[in-house]
Amino acid sequence: MTAFRAMLVRELRLALRGGGDMLTLVLFFVIVGAIVPFAVGPDRELLARIAPGMVWIAAFLAMLLGLDRLFRPDHEDGSLILLRQADLSLSAVVAAKLIVHWAVSALPLIVASPFLAMLLAMDLDTFWRTLVSLALGTPALAAFGAVGAAVTVSIRRGGLIAPILIAPLSIPVLIFGTGSITASQSSAALLFLAALSLMAVALAPFAAALAISSGED
């Protein structure tokens, strides 16, 4: 357990001291959302109708953008090989990385979502539901992302391929994420979203660890 905690602390330190990565992602998230009115026009009614979907798309793209730093720096400087030899199993290492990845790339987006809600003319009720659905859905996005990053870590141009692999797998998250905001059966969608996140977070570390150890040797 101490090894796991040490891993968490290491990842968190690396993420927080690694410069403005976190702020860049938040900026990207807000900019994608802010670009929408320029494309579809500043009609408040239309914006309010598409706002939940747009927030989800922005969050989805921002999470894809942050994927490459999950395993690649460790792969390049060789620490991934050391981590494979460690007492702590690789799945636990991946789980620690996944938790920190969610905390530094999804949590800031949720914190920043009020900006987008304001820009896209969301009402307060929709905003709260968006917040809940983002909080429940982003763990699944992070988990799928971890699998994609692990599969492509040993490819030199893997950063380009991972989003292509993950996007089709993430469709259920988007469906239930926006469904829990807009649809008539929103509580059912919210439950599905939570189930999806739990399942993805539980299984992804094993799949990602398997992919890393088969790709490295």
Added chain:
Amino acid sequence: MTMETTPKQSWWNRIAHPGQFVTWTRPLLWPLTVLTALLFLAGLYFAFFNSPEDYQMGDTVRIMYVHVPNAWLSQFVYGVMTVSALGTLVWRHPMADVSMKAAAPLGAMFTALALFTGALWGRPTWGTFWEWDGRMTSTLVLLFIYLGIIVLWRAFDDQLRAARVIAVFTLVGAINIPIIKFSVDWWSTLHQPASVFRADGPRMPGSILTPLFVMFFAFTFLFLVLHLKAMHTEVKRRRVMTLQRKAAQGVGA
């Protein structure tokens, strides 16, 4: 009680050697090709000349004889890839890698054909090439997954390492496909309650079922022939690469 100590040379072990696999399966190729051709001849004869027009759709119902087998294969090929992925990860069977790699482009092709024939069929019957219907949407997503796997195969230099990584991704996809299918169904019923699809259409008479069955087997055998041939080609391609590497080393030394 006697103990079996000599290692058993089952067919399973024998085909693990790529060269052995090719020599063992090459005699199968021609009979299978002939069988496929005969099935296609019979199926197309039934489909064009010996089956009735639909009372609503007219002649366009004949698209079904091409569309349904392709739609079936789009999922069957992913099943083949999943079993091969298990073969790669669990038994480390060398031919499972080859089977997995050879199946991916075929699966993408059959899925694309299913979408294409579906669009051709949809235009005269529903009045639109594309509808965001549950089944069509999940087939499209399946095509994206196939294409992603092909991209992944091409991105790796070392094909042996690629096989194990892609096997992991194929299995993740296999777990995900039912979830995607369920979520897309949930989503499409939500968006358009009165779907153009009836639940299971009118009951089919035998005169339509016969050509459908024959075509179904024809396309499945077509996949088997193409898959086997693609596996042979892949084995040869790897051998060429090894020879080239050896030649290059010889030049350098």
